[in-house]
Amino acid sequence: MIPFVDLKTQYLSIKDEIDTAVLKVLASTQFILGDEVKALETEFAAYCNADYGIAVNTGTSALHLALLAAGIGAGDEVITVPFTFVATTAAICYTGATPVFVDVDPVSYTIDVTQIEKAITERTKAILPVHLYGQPADMEPILDIARRHGLVVIEDAAQAHGAEYKGQRVGSIGDIGCFSFYPGKNLGAYGEGGMAVTNNPEYAHTMGMLRDWGQERRYHHVLKGYNYRMDGIQGAILRVKLRYIEDWTEARRTHAAQYDQLLVESGVGIPAVMPYSSRHVYHVYAVRTSQREWLQQQINEQGIQTGIHYPIPVHLQTAYSDLGYQCGDFPHSELVAKEVLSLPMYAELTSAQVSKVAQTLHNILQGVAA
Incomplete structure (x- = not known):
């Protein structure tokens, strides 16, 4: 039997490092966020050539918080593609905004950039391209359209850790990039996990609060937030795997x-x-x-x-x-x-x-x- 994916073989190849990292978290009792997650945020952001990383519990949560940080809400429209995992669309709907689909390019299976402009209305606030299967969408024309129309660009890079567009790492090309660490991903946790990266300090600050009940500091709730925090054990595991x-x-x-x-x-x-x-x-x-x-x-x-x-x-x-x-x-x-x-x-x-x-x-x- 040749499996579609083989998580056990990968684990066995780095077992000693993984086990040591997990035991370190157990000994520290930093089970939610903590030092390992903070270090992962720094290291993964650097890997993406971005200034800030915000670790969350899923890639879907990363997309949701990215949209909220960008001010997307009820009555707004976000342009994306229908050929993607459902989470791309779900995250838009979570904000109260409406997904507006355009077709994919028949060769790349990523967003057909020639179709974007005609889908823009007075309610459009963002473009959400998907780097499907690990191949970048054509970002240059997307960014050009966004600049001319005053739109935010949020990259769904859930399948594209380390992918590059014209020499630039995906995730740091648009305003915010969102990654999944689902176990089968190129960089996968041993459970759920996700990350948003950005070069915008305001977006980073907002997403950081939103993922932890909207707290600016403990029990001071500035925003109506969510429980989207990453587990310390997942942060430690992902730090080991990031090295590989x-x-x-x-x-x-x-x-x-x-x-x-x-x-x-x-x-x-x-x-x-x-x-x-x-x-x-x-x-x-x-x-x-x-x-x-x-x-x-x-x-x-x-x-x-x-x-x-x-x-x-x-x-x-x-x-x-x-x-x-x-x-x-x-x-x-x-x-x-x-x-x-x-x-x-x-x-x-x-x-x-x-x-x-x-x-x-x-x-x-x-x-x-x-």
Whole structure:
């Protein structure tokens, strides 16, 4: 069996360091926020080339607080994409604002920058691009549009730790960048976790208060806040893992290059790397085929786990039917959702495993007996 992701192997490779870090927190009794979380904020912000980091309990919370810090609220509109994990849309709705969708580019699967301006109204307050699968959205035209219209840019970088756009680390390109540390992410906690990064001290201060019940200091509640604090144990674990993220990222990129080479004549579409993308970090390696369901079943039967990210775009999800969108409104998002199939991708994959996945897929599509 080749798993889709293998968290146990990664843990075993750094077990002594992780165990020591966790025991240190237990001995300190700093279970919520504390020194380890504060150090993680400094270190991860520096990794992103940002001035400030605000650690929270989930990536969704990071998005929610980023929007609130930017002044987004009831009656406002935020432009984003329907082809993303539902948290992107949910965070906008949590503020009372309305998500306004534009379609994705059919090659990058990130926001189609040519569609943004026509979606702007007098109620638009922000643009929320998603760096999907670890590939940056095309930030330069997004920032240009935002400057001309006085809009805030909040990056959903939940899948893009260490990704680069024209040499700049994502998360520090817009006004605020938001990351998830869900266990399967390129930098994953052993539980839930998230982080917002920014170069704006006012945004940082506001998000810092909002994540801790709106307190400026203990029991002095300046804002109506939330309990979005990061656990001390997760902070300690993430600090250990942050030391390895560059090695793990390069391993992912090596695996992706091997997949690219082996699958080029297989009959599936392989991920494109856009000209502006200095560094795709391959949180997901998604191939594309019109035979997705059949192919997934066949390859799973050969002992290879796969995933689908994501089978239903947000505008067609029952929970968001109140937004008023219909099937056919975003044709590229809808077609991509029907055709993408995620292959195993994690740093601990071996070259032999990548070869087996690619050869199995090729044989299935070519009708070759195993």
